Amino acid sequence: MTTLTLFSPSGAVAKPVALKRAAKRLGQLGFDVDVDADALSREQRFAGDDATRLAVLHRVADAAPSIALASRGGYGLTRLLDQLDWGRIAHSIEHGTRWVGYSDLTALQNGLVARFKGLSMWAGPLACDDFGRTEAEGGVDEVTRDCFLEAMSGALEAVGFRAPSAEFDGLEARGRLWGGNLTVLCSLLGTRHWPKVKGGILFLEDINEHPYRVERMLLQLQQAGVIDAQAAVLLGDFGGWAKVPNDRGYGLKDAVAALRARTKTPVLTGLPFGHVRTKVCLPVGATVELYVQGREALLGWQSDPRLAHGHDHDHHH
Template identity: 85%
Template sequence: MTSLTLFTPAGALPAAAPLKRAARRLAQLGFDVAVDADALARHQRFGGDDDTRLAALHRVADAAPGVALATRGGYGLTRLLDRIDWARIAASVERGTRWVGYSDLTALQNGFIARHKGLAMWSGPLACDDFGRSDAEGGVDEVTQDCFTEAMSGALEAVGFRAPTAEFDGLEARGRLWGGNLTVLCSLLGTPHWPKVKGGLLFLEDVNEHPYRVERMLLQLQQAGVIDAQAAVLLGDFSGAARSPNDRGYGLKDAVAALRARTGTPVLTGLPFGHVRTKVCLPVGGTVELYVQGREAIVGWQSDPRLAHAAHGHDGHACGEHCGHGHRH
């Protein structure tokens, strides 16, 4: 039985019920679930003050459970980046801990891979958002759950998705996978916590950001030389923003077109990841391979992301948007 610890490194949990539901459901999936002592701590908008959350992070690292799953995102990890004992985090990954989350966890994940080549964390679900939702709110998404359990067991070796068009048919790329939430990632640019990845596959998502703000951040990365240095960019979900009367037809497609017009790096859309119910798991910092055939795209990797030098392409178990259509491999 894989040990799994739930901890709160960023925003405070508004209630205990989702955490209890998540713990129960994860136990039903076969995990040996422990809840960190300060998972329900509160200080202003945070899951405890900075010292409390930093201590929880180090406590989880020292315990080195099989899975370290954040309860939620929000904001707070940026406050801790200069104080984290990264060697303790790395030691836990070496011992087999899979750190999982997304959104604000982007700061932890990219700060980590900025310092440790050949090691990876996992962009994936959050405990309360994805496993703590009540049945009345829709419960647990089956694809998200299956991708998570396969990734945590080491069985998942690829994710698949369908692009809107076949314009990148025949594309193949290989490199280090990195990225996450666009806003959080941009906040790391120019700091010691920025991964200086060249020839990588950069994946991005965001929520409640108007398309013009998404465009502005994408162009910031392009103008800083980041986008042009990548083998490919994979865009996930960017929903939730209210449209403005000033848009006059302008939307996310136009933001993406503005980026594509300024870079030779392939920019693909349709990655099933972001602040949405159905999301895959991705090994942040691992070496992956991208294959595109028609509209079908596969991102594959070696099952153990600690051995990031050799991806296996699309061999092994795959998960993604296709799963939702009954085509699980």
């Protein structure tokens, strides 16, 4: 049986019933679900004080379940990075634990990439957001669910998506996959938790950030030499913002154009990932290959030999 632990490393779970619903649904999908003792702890906006959440990460790492799925993101992992026993986290991954989440989990995922080669975590769904919604709120997205199940079984070896145009037709790139939430990633720049990845494939997403703020962060990465050192950049969803009269037509396309004008690195849009219902799973830290044919992009990798069932799957969005 595949063991799955639900834990809260960042923000407090606002609706305990959502976590309960997620646990039930994941159980129905065939997982042996365990909810961490502090999954519903609260201290201000956090899922327990720093010591509690640090202990949670170490406890989950030591238990080394098949899957460690975060309940939600928010904010809080940045506080723990300096105290975290990274060796224990790495040990759990070497023993087969797949850590899954996105948003604030970006800090944990990239802190790992900064320290270890050959180890990866999964950028993927969160328990409450993706498995805890009521049917009235839309329930569970089928693509998100199926992609998660495939990734967790070791069968997922590629995800496909469609770019808005064919301008990168013929592009082929290979490198280490890293990135995640743009705001969280930028907060690591200049710290010892920053992955010094050269020739990598950087993916980015964010929510509730106006395009000028997105542009400012993208240009920060470009001006720091980060974007120029990558083989390719993949942009996911950047929703949740509202236009203001001052924009006068300025939007996300302009933010992306400003970045493209300043770098030779291919910047592709359309990756189905971010604070959206439909999201794929991505192996942060793994070596991936990117192929673009016309508007069709395919991101592939070697599945984990410890989990593989010997079949080749491609999850197309």
